[in-house]
Amino acid sequence: MDRLKSDFSTVGIVLMGVGIVINIAMGRIVTTLSLPLYLDSIGTIFVGAVAGPWVGALAGIISNLIAAFFGNPANFLPYIPVAAIIGFMAGLFSRYGWFKLWWKFILAGVITGVVAALISAPITAYVNSGVVGTGMDALTAAFRGMGMSTLQANFLQGLSTDPLDKSISYLLVYSIIQALPNRYLDRFPRAEYVR
Amino acid sequence: MTVNYGLYVPKQSGIHSLHPLTKLAYLGFCLAVSWVIPGTWTPYLVFLLGIVPLSALGQVLPNILSGAFKAVLPFAISLFVVQGFFWPEGTVLQQIGPFSLKEEGLFFAIRGAGRILMAVSTFLLLSYTTRPDELTLALGQLGVPNSIAYVILSTLQIIPRFQTKATTILDAQRSRGLETEGSLRVRARALLPLVLPLLLSSIVDIEERAIALEVRAFGRQGPKTSLLVLHDTPWQRLLRWLLLLAALGVIVWRIYAALAPRFLS
Amino acid sequence: MIHLRDVTYFYPRATVPALAGLSLDVPAGQFCAVIGANGAGKSTLCYTLAGFVPHFYRGKLTGQVEVAGVDVPAASLAAIAGQVGLVFANPFNQITGARFTVREEIAFGLENLGVPLDEMRARIDDILSFAKLTELAERSPFALSGGQQQRLAIASVLVMRPPLVVLDEPTSQLDPIGSKEVFAVLRDLAATDEATVVLAEQKLEWVAVFADRVIVLHEGRIVADGPPGDVLASGDLTQYGLQPTRYTQAARAALAAGLRRDSAELPVTLEEAVEYFK
Numbered sequence: 051m052d053r054l055k056s057d058f059s060t061v062g063i064v065l066m067g068v069g070i071v072i073n074i075a076m077g078r079i080v081t082t083l084s085l086p087l088y089l090d091s092i093g094t095i096f097v098g099a100v101a102g103p104w105v106g107a108l109a110g111i112i113s114n115l116i117a118a119f120f121g122n123p124a125n126f127l128p129y130i131p132v133a134a135i136i137g138f139m140a141g142l143f144s145r146y147g148w149f150k151l152w153w154k155f156i157l158a159g160v161i162t163g164v165v166a167a168l169i170s171a172p173i174t175a176y177v178n179s180g181v182v183g184t185g186m187d188a189l190t191a192a193f194r195g196m197g198m199s200t201l202q203a204n205f206l207q208g209l210s211t212d213p214l215d216k217s218i219s220y221l222l223v224y225s226i227i228q229a230l231p232n233r234y235l236d237r238f239p240r241a242e243y244v245r
Numbered sequence: 246m247t248v249n250y251g252l253y254v255p256k257q258s259g260i261h262s263l264h265p266l267t268k269l270a271y272l273g274f275c276l277a278v279s280w281v282i283p284g285t286w287t288p289y290l291v292f293l294l295g296i297v298p299l300s301a302l303g304q305v306l307p308n309i310l311s312g313a314f315k316a317v318l319p320f321a322i323s324l325f326v327v328q329g330f331f332w333p334e335g336t337v338l339q340q341i342g343p344f345s346l347k348e349e350g351l352f353f354a355i356r357g358a359g360r361i362l363m364a365v366s367t368f369l370l371l372s373y374t375t376r377p378d379e380l381t382l383a384l385g386q387l388g389v390p391n392s393i394a395y396v397i398l399s400t401l402q403i404i405p406r407f408q409t410k411a412t413t414i415l416d417a418q419r420s421r422g423l424e425t426e427g428s429l430r431v432r433a434r435a436l437l438p439l440v441l442p443l444l445l446s447s448i449v450d451i452e453e454r455a456i457a458l459e460v461r462a463f464g465r466q467g468p469k470t471s472l473l474v475l476h477d478t479p480w481q482r483l484l485r486w487l488l489l490l491a492a493l494g495v496i497v498w499r500i501y502a503a504l505a506p507r508f509l510s
Numbered sequence: 511m512i513h514l515r516d517v518t519y520f521y522p523r524a525t526v527p528a529l530a531g532l533s534l535d536v537p538a539g540q541f542c543a544v545i546g547a548n549g550a551g552k553s554t555l556c557y558t559l560a561g562f563v564p565h566f567y568r569g570k571l572t573g574q575v576e577v578a579g580v581d582v583p584a585a586s587l588a589a590i591a592g593q594v595g596l597v598f599a600n601p602f603n604q605i606t607g608a609r610f611t612v613r614e615e616i617a618f619g620l621e622n623l624g625v626p627l628d629e630m631r632a633r634i635d636d637i638l639s640f641a642k643l644t645e646l647a648e649r650s651p652f653a654l655s656g657g658q659q660q661r662l663a664i665a666s667v668l669v670m671r672p673p674l675v676v677l678d679e680p681t682s683q684l685d686p687i688g689s690k691e692v693f694a695v696l697r698d699l700a701a702t703d704e705a706t707v708v709l710a711e712q713k714l715e716w717v718a719v720f721a722d723r724v725i726v727l728h729e730g731r732i733v734a735d736g737p738p739g740d741v742l743a744s745g746d747l748t749q750y751g752l753q754p755t756r757y758t759q760a761a762r763a764a765l766a767a768g769l770r771r772d773s774a775e776l777p778v779t780l781e782e783a784v785e786y787f788k
Contacts, residue, residue, distance in 0.1 A: 059464075061452070061455045063395060064454045064458065066396050067403070068450070070396065074400075078411075083436060092444075108393075116397065119251060120404065128364075177360075178357070179353065179357025180324070180327055181357075195331050197333060200327075200328075226448070229445055230448060234452065237455075248648070249610075249650060378610060399606060399607030406652060453598065454603050461618050461622060461666065461670070462592055463606075464591070465623065466588065470626060470627060472613070472621060472627070474627070
């Protein structure tokens with residue numbers, strides 16, 4: 051209970067806000083550079099890493115609410131559970147000491163990506179009738195053409211992008227943590243797990 | 246720059262002055278009906294009867310129509326292709342080369358697009374007619390903590406500023422010869438020098454922003470007051486409860502209708 | 511109002527203390543300026559008075575810190591919040607972002623304190639005119655200039671009516687026009703005698719105009735303490751990494767060149783210099 055209270059300290063709250071800003075701004079920059087990635091959970095992962103699973107999960111939830119506001123609600127609102135899981139998992143990886151070695155970051159990214167694909171698939175299939183409204187849908191169409199169900203096609207489509215996207219996101223979080231002086235890292239509720 | 250309330254369209258209208266929770270309850274009811282009641286055209290009917298008149302009353306109909314069109318179009322195209330042409334089996338309506346448009350798939354796509362239309366248009370109607378701070382204040386009345394309201398409102402205001410900063414850095418990097426166009430590898434390599442300084446500076450700012458909040462008694466427990474006052478009426482409160490009950494009723498009825506044949510037979 | 515006794519403080523991981531056995535008493539109503547080179551401990555002293563040392567920065571604090579009747583090391587930040595107002599250098603980071611207009615931004619602290627609506631409105635109107643922000647009240651805080659934002663930060667703190675106001679180099683990130691606007695507000699604040707003020711500042715010319723008392727910090731210790739006329743004209747200033755005001759410098763140059771012979775007090779402000787060179 052005390053742990054939770056310190057996670058949600060004023061610093062934790064401000065950190066959550068900054069994480070959300072990073073998510074949404076990164077999503078936009080990636081679009082500007084037209085990279086085939088999302089990178090829109092970097093902030094959530096960072097928040098989870100330095101403030102624990104609960105702050106991370108909440109950062110993901112609010113992030114998708116606000117992204118809906120700035121972009122397309124259909125792309126973000128249904129995926130709130132995915133964003134929450136990504137933040138929660140980052141907090142767990144951090145808790146178990148994965149955020150001290152670079153290759154563990156990549157591994158954590160791959161695992162996160164697989165989990166994200168698993169949870170996204172039924173949302174895409176049942177809430178958005180099997181499409182995500184981008185070029186990625188060509189892949190879903192191809193899988194459907196091979197006789198797969200919408201759910202299977204959506205899962206494979208997610209699997210083709212999410213693990214790569216999340217491991218690159220985790221690597222970016224790694225470079226942020228490396229570049230941040232201890233003096234600033236020290237402020238965060240769970241700094242001891244990433245130093 | 247004047248005050249920027251995000252998507253909010255400042256107008257004097259009855260819809261604008263409704264209590265945010267009343268709007269939320271109404272839109273939730275519309276969404277429940279459109280998603281739960283079967284029928285290919287149900288979402289469109291709810292859109293026409295439930296969303297369009299209110300948008301007109303709120304003087305945001307053009308905004309709703311163009312906003313919803315822009316948001317739904319890519320989904321509609323994808324649905325038409327993925328479900329219309331790649332529906333595994335069914336009545337073939339049209340053969341185009343090796344692909345065939347199937348009736349079942351087409352109807353599924355139409356209904357799917359309608360559901361997305363409803364999700365998008367309810368969200369937009371709320372956003373166009375409600376100031377974000379009114380919404381968070383109303384959510385506070387439901388017991389959502391103050392800190393959540395802070396996170397939502399401050400990020401809404403900081404994101405546009407952050408974007409301006411990103412554009413500035415992007416231009417600076419370009420003028421120093423950093424390639425931001427060209428092959429995928431070139432663009433990917435442009436990413437790190439662009440974003441790292443930006444991310445670090447915003448993380449470094451956290452400390453001072455937290456201090457500024459503490460100085461303003463943000464961490465204080467106990468009753469808080471508000472300069473912003475929400476207008477509420479007894480009939481709105483009654484309406485909210487009725488809408489909530491009606492939405493629940495529709496959902497329960499649908500579940501019952503789906504499960505009853507299995508248990509009764 | 512302020513009672514510090516043998517205060518020593520180490521930031522986490524630090525081996526050199528930021529404050530080294532510092533003792534200070536400031537009576538209510540005094541306008542006290544703290545000067546010193548970068549790294550002398552000005553900011554740390556400000557953060558200690560507002561409770562962020564040790565509650566926010568952690569580290570190791572020894573000695574007695576009592577501010578506005580609050581035992582700072584024993585109290586929580588939330589309890590100190592209404593008692594001590596803190597303004598710091600970066601105006602942008604002091605805008606909460608949680609409110610959309612200048613008026614609402616000022617209200618934020620009062621809302622958190624639970625001040626009733628009518629009183630809140632009256633207090634906000636007062637402080638808007640005090641900080642000369644009335645015309646900007648319905649604007650977005652993000653649309654203001656740096657000087658305006660800093661006046662907003664000061665107004666947002668003053669409106670909470672804390673018995674002690676602490677300002678940590680409030681003009682160091684502002685352009686000359688913005689600095690002038692902020693100093694005009696501080697001069698009015700000094701004239702009211704309502705609040706006790708501690709101002710950490712590098713711009714000695716301004717300090718000389720409205721401080722009741724000047725304290726020189728060096729390596730976490732108080733090395734000089736007295737009325738501005740005495741402290742700022744003292745020859746020791748340079749050895750603490752500080753530059754005397756240009757009026758004192760001019761007078762000293764005149765003295766060295768033999769243009770002035772009298773051993774009268776050296777001037778520290780423009781008015782005194784005019785008098786001196788008459």
